[in-house]
Amino acid sequence: MPIADRIDDTGLPLTPEQRLAQSRLALLDALIPPPPPQRSRGTGSAQGVAARSASVLRKLxxxxxxxxxxxxxxxxxxxxxxxxxxxxxxxxxxxxxxxxxxxxxxxxxxxxxxxxxxxxxxxxxxxxxxxxxxxxxxxxxxxxxxxxxxxxxxxxxxx
Structure with missing residues (x-):
C-alpha cells in the first residue's frame, strides 16, 4: 500500500482498523458492476430498428x-x-x-x-x-x- 494511502486527511497515519475499512470499501467498489450506459431512444438505435421491424411484420x-x-x-x-x-x-x-x-x-x-x-x-x-x-x-x-x-x-x- 502506498504511503499516501496510509495518511488520513489530518496528516496523521491511519490505524489498522481504518486501513482495513478502506480496503474493504475498495473491494466492494471493485465487486459492484458499473451501471450500464444510458441509451438514447433516437431513431438510429437498435431498439428503434427492432420496434419498426416488428410493427412492419405485424402489418403483413x-x-x-x-x-x-x-x-x-x-x-x-x-x-x-x-x-x-x-x-x-x-x-x-x-x-x-x-x-x-x-x-x-x-x-x-x-x-x-x-x-x-x-x-x-x-x-x-x-x-x-x-x-x-x-x-x-x-x-x-x-x-x-x-x-x-x-x-x-x-x-x-x-x-
Whole structure:
C-alpha cells in the first residue's frame, strides 16, 4: 500500500482498523458492476430498428395466417401428442435427476448426429411424414377461412 494511502486527511497515519475499512470499501467498489450506459431512444438505435421491424411484420396479413397454420399443424401432429404425454413424466424425472436427464439428452443427440437416421428416408417420405393427407385438407380449409369473403348475397341451400 502506498504511503499516501496510509495518511488520513489530518496528516496523521491511519490505524489498522481504518486501513482495513478502506480496503474493504475498495473491494466492494471493485465487486459492484458499473451501471450500464444510458441509451438514447433516437431513431438510429437498435431498439428503434427492432420496434419498426416488428410493427412492419405485424402489418403483413399472411404472416399471422402462416403462424396460425403452423400452430394448428403442430397441434395435430402425432409428435405433439407424444410430447404432451411425455411432459409430466419428464418434468418429474428432471426435478429428481437433472444431471441424468441432461446426460441422456446429450447421449441421444450424439447418437442421432453420428447415425443420421434421416438419411435412410427419401425426401418424399420425409414430406409425407410432415404433411399427412388430413393436414393438407386442414391447411386448405384454414387458407379458405382466413381470406375475407366479398360481400355477396347469401347462397340458397337446396332442400
Amino acid at each position: 396479413p399472411w404472416l399471422d395466417m402462416g403462424r396460425n397454420m403452423a400452430r394448428r399443424w403442430w397441434q395435430r401432429h402425432p409428435l405433439h401428442a407424444a410430447g404432451q404425454l411425455a411432459h409430466p413424466l419428464l418434468q418429474g424425472y428432471a426435478s429428481r435427476h437433472p444431471a441424468k436427464l441432461v446426460a441422456g439428452a446429450a447421449a441421444a443427440g450424439s447418437v442421432l448426429a453420428l447415425t443420421r437416421p434421416w438419411r435412410l428416408l427419401s425426401g418424399t417420405a420425409l414430406l409425407a411424414l410432415l404433411l399427412r393427407t388430413s393436414d393438407v385438407a386442414d391447411l386448405i380449409t384454414t387458407l379458405a377461412m382466413s381470406r375475407p369473403e366479398p360481400d355477396s348475397p347469401p347462397r340458397k341451400e337446396m332442400p
